[in-house]
Amino acid sequence: GDLSGESQRSKQWYQRRVRGVKESGNTDPLGVADDGDGAETPTESVTEKELSDTEERTLITPQEKGMDLGDIEMGIEIHPSKPAAKQGLYKSKSASTKNLIENDELGAHYEAEKPEEKVVVAKVEEAPVNPDDVLVSDWWSKYYESLGMEPRLQRIFNQRKLPKIRLYERELEEYFDGFNDLMESYPIQRPDNEISDADDDSSSDEEDEDWEHRHRVGYFKGSLKVYSITEEMYEEGKESKETPQLLFSNLPTNSSVDVLVRVYVVAGIGLAALDFGGSADPYLELKCGKTQISDKNDYITKNLNPVFGRLFQIKAKLPRDSHCTIKVYDHDLIGANDLIGQTTVDLEDRYLSWRRASCGLSQQYIRSRGNKDRWRDFLKPVDILKRTCLLKGWVKPVFQRLSSGVLTLVVNGETFTLKKGAMQLGEEAKVDSRTEKQQLALQVLHELGAVPEHVETRTLYNDDCPGIPQGKLHMWVDIFPFGDQIPPPISIRPREPQKYTLRCIIYNTEDVILEDTNIMGEQMSDIYVKTYLEGRKKEAQETDVHFRSLTGEGNFNWRMSYDINFIIQENKMVQKKKGKFWHIEKAVKKVDPTFYIEVYDKDILSRDDLLGSTELDLTRLPAPSKTAEECTLEVYERDNHFSLFDRKKISGFWPVYSDVLGTRELTGKVEMELEILTEEEAVGRPAGVARNEPNTNPTLEPPNRPDTSFNWFTNPWKVFKVLVWRKYKWYILLTVIMILLILFLILMFYTAPEAINSAIWN
Secondary structure, eight states, X not given: OOOSHHHHHHHHHHHHHHHHHHHTTOSOTTSEEEOSSSOEEEOSOSOHHHHHHSOOOOSOEEETTOOOGGGOOOOOOOOTTSOOOXXXXXXXXXXXXXXXXXXXXXXXXXXXXXXXXXXXXXXXXXXXXXXXXXXXXXXXXXXXXXXXXXXXXXXXXXXXXXXXXXXESSOGGGTTGGGOSSXXXXXXXXXXXXXXXXXXXXXXXXXXXXXXXXXXXEEEEXXXXXXXXXXXXXXXXXXXXXXXXXOSOSOOOSSOEEEEEEEEEEEEESOOOOBTTTBOOEEEEEEXXXXXXXXXXXXXXXXXXXXXXXXXXXXXXXXXXXXXXXXXXXXXXXXXXXXXXXXXXXXHHHHHOTTOTTSXXXXXXXXXXXXXXXXXXXXXXXXXXXXXXXXXXXOOOEEEEOTTSOEEEEETTEEEEOOTTSTTOOTTOOOOTTTHHHHHHHHHHHHHTOOBSXXXXXXXXXXXXXXXXXXXXXXXEEEEESSSOOOOOOOOOOOOOEEEEEEEEEEEEESOOOOEEOTTSOEEEEEEEEEEETTOGGGOEEOOOEEEXXXXXXXXXXXXEEEEEEETTTTXXXXXEOSSTTXXXXXXXXXXXXXXXXXXXXXXXXXXXXXXXXXXXXXXXXXXXXXXXXXXXXXGGSSOEEOHHHHOEEEEEEEEEEOTTSSOEEEEEEEEEXXXXXHHHHHHSOOOSBTOSSOOSSOOOOOOOOTTOSOTTTOHHHHIIIIXXXXXXXXXXXXXXXXXXXXXXXXXXXXXXXHHHHHHHO
8 A cells, every 4th residue: 555665666576576477477476375275385486587586585674763664565585495384374475583673672663675676677557546446545544444534435445345443442451351361460569668768758658649659569460260169079989070160271381472562653642732832742662671662763743643653563572571661752852852641551461361462353354465454463363263262261163064055163162154244244245265264263253352453542641640641542562472473564654645736727707896996987806816725825826917807807828836745545735834933843734635716806005805715625626617607606515526636637617706794795707727737747747837938738828808908007108098098089089179170260360460451551
């Protein structure tokens, strides 16, 4: 599901490997075949030439700086001359565990090695991507489905019968009796007379809330059982007819056990704010025995609900390192970092419990390589069920095939059959005969009360505020025996946003209300359009002004472009900006991809008037109207919505409205084109802003505006020509003629006496 960085190169390496081996006729490109019972073993199908062209890579190499889950990659060791024997346990295609952790005292984050191979390059036509496939492409889809906040995601999971995970609202121990089915924990406390004044300055220890904490020096773990004894059991000379039931059976070994502990921290919920301004910069710190890992270099800025997506892997020794503490700190640039809260997990209780709390059981047994839902325990369901029966003192489970062909499983005298519709299996689902036993055993384990694949909620506490929750963590813990059969980890790296470019072309406006009155008494508006994205109003872009629109029509042919970072699975834009002016670092925020369109009336001596606006959710875009006559406010009430990220391009008329009085009033219509492009598509199809070069995709011509559209401050002669001469030219001409005629008559009567006198006396 993660196609970024090393993971994408790993996928490309695998695809090239498949193409290259197919040309050689080999049907098993990675040298791994199935033994028919779910176990996968290396085979000798890889040729010597292929081995010479393939670099053998170890699993992962530890780095002391901290974890980066996006760089986790699985390598594969190919041994053509020594095929592994079939085993009932999970066979890992990883390298030896010695390569997993080289430093016993430091946990690590892991970086993958880059494959270097000679490969056959071939052209592959990309098939169209189903949007639903993208939504369920990674582990996070299971997490958000468990939150119950994504109806579309829940619909896809139910329709496709995909395995789900369960979100526990409290600590896992509260749902499974503290995992005390084998033994219980009793605190060991020092007597009062052995506590010095330096250790205890309280005058009333019994009334002190921290009395038990300050007196405790350790724990005793064990169980006490009481047997019912009868006299017949010990009567001399007679054989005992009854024996006490053996309650302590199949006890774990007394020797210590090396385990690999994986702590997955998904997210923080409602963390306590310790910074000025009501925020925090949280990061994680983990301690197990003598091993301590700090993630302070990867702190999250200004977030009380951070998405951590961190994986910690530590080698531990049970029972010595039975407690694992996860702490959340607030990072401070100046001074010591403050502890927000911490929680402690008892690893030993989970590891020894028959409920398989060491690794939650998935709803389905899936073996396919590369599947995010692939079985992730090193034991198969049948082997886990055998172990459960052994710990509970039951008879070994027995599979039986009835004459009708139905497979049954007898456990502790009870018969089970595979149920359709259960465990996310469809009513008409066909179970693979090779995995039918595993699926039935998995169903029985869930019915017995084994721990399912889950995310638990653990409350954080701080000794400075005893009894007061300081926030919560969504997390889970996996524990595996340290050996060569450790399955690969799950990638819970936070989703990285993809780069997109939103292009908006404003062509025209229609029927925009007229707010101003010109000197001739006509209604008009100086129209321009402004657009911006949610949270980015300071980056708003505007068209030029269509002056003196007398009909509400505006012509623009103006292109706008916005670069956005978008997580398509969550339908969220990712933005980095400072929350407050005094903040030094930018905080990462996820916002809805809302696109705002506003139509204004340009004013010179006063503030521009907002004539109408609209908000368009790019993931739920209302279908536009084809013509201005059909464009009404009913566009927003229809059910035909779509995502621009699926449609890619759309054009038409959208209405703008004013809701100053609480009710929407249609104030205009905007004809525009919206297009979303990936980063590669934007580079391949360049387009300049406005009508600047490169003016392509598409080419925008200057708008054909009427002669009345101009700025009258900079064109006074044009003002007279358009506004006065065009309307009153005949009146002006008649007035000029009358004035000239009057002047002629005046001059004539003024000079006539002298002319007459000169003519008479000449």
